Amino acid sequence: MSYFSTKKRIYLDYAAATPLDGRVMKAMRPYFGVEFGNASSVHAEGRMAKRGLEAARAEVAEALSVRSEEIVFTSGATESINLFYKGVIEAAPVDKRHVVTLATEHMATLRVLQDLGCEVTLAPVDKDGLVSVDEVMRAIRPDTVLVTMMYVNNEIGTVLPIAEVGKALAKIKRSTKEVYPLFFSDAVQAACALKLEVTKLGVDGLCLSGSKIYGPKGVGVLFIKKGTPLKAQILGGTQEGGRRAGTENVVGAVGLARALAIAQIEHEDYEKKLRPLQSSLFAGILKIVPQAIINGSRTQRVCSNVNVSLPGVDGEALVMYLDEAGIAASTASSCTSSAGASHVIKALGRSDRLAESSVRFTLGRKSNKSEIKRVLKELPRIIKLLKID
Numbered sequence: 001m002s003y004f005s006t007k008k009r010i011y012l013d014y015a016a017a018t019p020l021d022g023r024v025m026k027a028m029r030p031y032f033g034v035e036f037g038n039a040s041s042v043h044a045e046g047r048m049a050k051r052g053l054e055a056a057r058a059e060v061a062e063a064l065s066v067r068s069e070e071i072v073f074t075s076g077a078t079e080s081i082n083l084f085y086k087g088v089i090e091a092a093p094v095d096k097r098h099v100v101t102l103a104t105e106h107m108a109t110l111r112v113l114q115d116l117g118c119e120v121t122l123a124p125v126d127k128d129g130l131v132s133v134d135e136v137m138r139a140i141r142p143d144t145v146l147v148t149m150m151y152v153n154n155e156i157g158t159v160l161p162i163a164e165v166g167k168a169l170a171k172i173k174r175s176t177k178e179v180y181p182l183f184f185s186d187a188v189q190a191a192c193a194l195k196l197e198v199t200k201l202g203v204d205g206l207c208l209s210g211s212k213i214y215g216p217k218g219v220g221v222l223f224i225k226k227g228t229p230l231k232a233q234i235l236g237g238t239q240e241g242g243r244r245a246g247t248e249n250v251v252g253a254v255g256l257a258r259a260l261a262i263a264q265i266e267h268e269d270y271e272k273k274l275r276p277l278q279s280s281l282f283a284g285i286l287k288i289v290p291q292a293i294i295n296g297s298r299t300q301r302v303c304s305n306v307n308v309s310l311p312g313v314d315g316e317a318l319v320m321y322l323d324e325a326g327i328a329a330s331t332a333s334s335c336t337s338s339a340g341a342s343h344v345i346k347a348l349g350r351s352d353r354l355a356e357s358s359v360r361f362t363l364g365r366k367s368n369k370s371e372i373k374r375v376l377k378e379l380p381r382i383i384k385l386l387k388i389d
Helices: 022-032 044-064 077-091 107-116 133-139 162-176 250-265 267-288 315-324 343-347 352-356 369-386
Strands: 071-074 098-102 119-123 144-148 182-186 205-209 220-224 305-309 358-362
Touching: 022 044, 022 250, 044 071, 044 250, 071 077, 071 250, 077 107, 077 144, 077 182, 077 205, 077 220, 098 107, 119 133, 133 162, 162 182, 220 250, 250 267, 267 305, 267 369, 315 358, 315 369, 343 352, 352 358
Parallel strands: 098 119, 098 144, 144 182, 182 205
Antiparallel strands: 071 220, 205 220, 305 358
16 A cells, blocks of 8 residues: 555645644643643632633634634534524524625535525636625625625635625625624635734634644634624533533644644745745646646635646546555545535536546645655656546
8 A cells, every 4th residue: 555655755735634733732732631621610620721721712812813702612614604604694683594605615604504594695706716896795685694705715725805895894884884794704724824813804703723724623713703693503501602512622722722823923934935836836737737727816826725627637536646656635625525526616617527627736834845846746647647538
């Protein structure tokens, strides 16, 4: 098996999962043993855990430039999305049941909205996955309860105009003197590459995941702007300000908080390191396959994402052959990789065949020039094996 190859493996699927940063592990270590208590307990061990939890909440709030009481710890972005959408819609007046989103959103958004039975308008995106503020505003109706869109698309890396949409929505709310429509953003893929000053984005809700920012898996953050009407979805105790019951994952919260703080402090260094590697990988792929199609914007794109369609090549087979060569990549979101052609690529106007020929490489902190060279050395051989026309 390739897992036992003597050649060092190359990991280029950082959008799916990141390794735990050593600095994060150091922050977490005490809460695995010494400070293991239940943060809701009143004894000394509980109070120690509570201090750690609230320090983590404050660290997250500082990184996002928001209030500590606006931060809720969850099990990850999917739970955060479920909590916000369901909580907001159940708390809203009965005449507010319309939602505006994009066809390129994560399935965690699209499936929850489908399950809720809301009327959903999909604002159109262009061939690069970008949406104009005017298109979003044209979709707003008197019964719109929520507008939701990613900050950075997880498959194609396109950066969406969140702050501009936030300003436009704030103008509507000032004129109507209503809290609706609320504005939410899945910012999971943004934290390492972009500065997250939430107040400048104009959102009422925003989610992040520890597993994408060199933190622990199984923990997420949900920002809920003060005054946002929301009904709790997990009932029981009064944890997380009554918004999410259950024994708190203190060690996870501590790890996520430190990972987020590091990501925000180092986001400019991340950009400087990865942008040249991204450019080299794009250029090398286009040299090998001149007819390759870049998926997503070349300019409005995070530095870590390279997504291309290779006509005549089966993307899933390509990823498997790359894996055998010691290179980890993906065809789409890790959450939908077995669900057929990417709905995101098809939403750009690509055919099913082009969507099925797409491959996503995502770079990370450990990526380097030698890795990119090796990928470009292996690709021609594999593509030649797989080329069907």
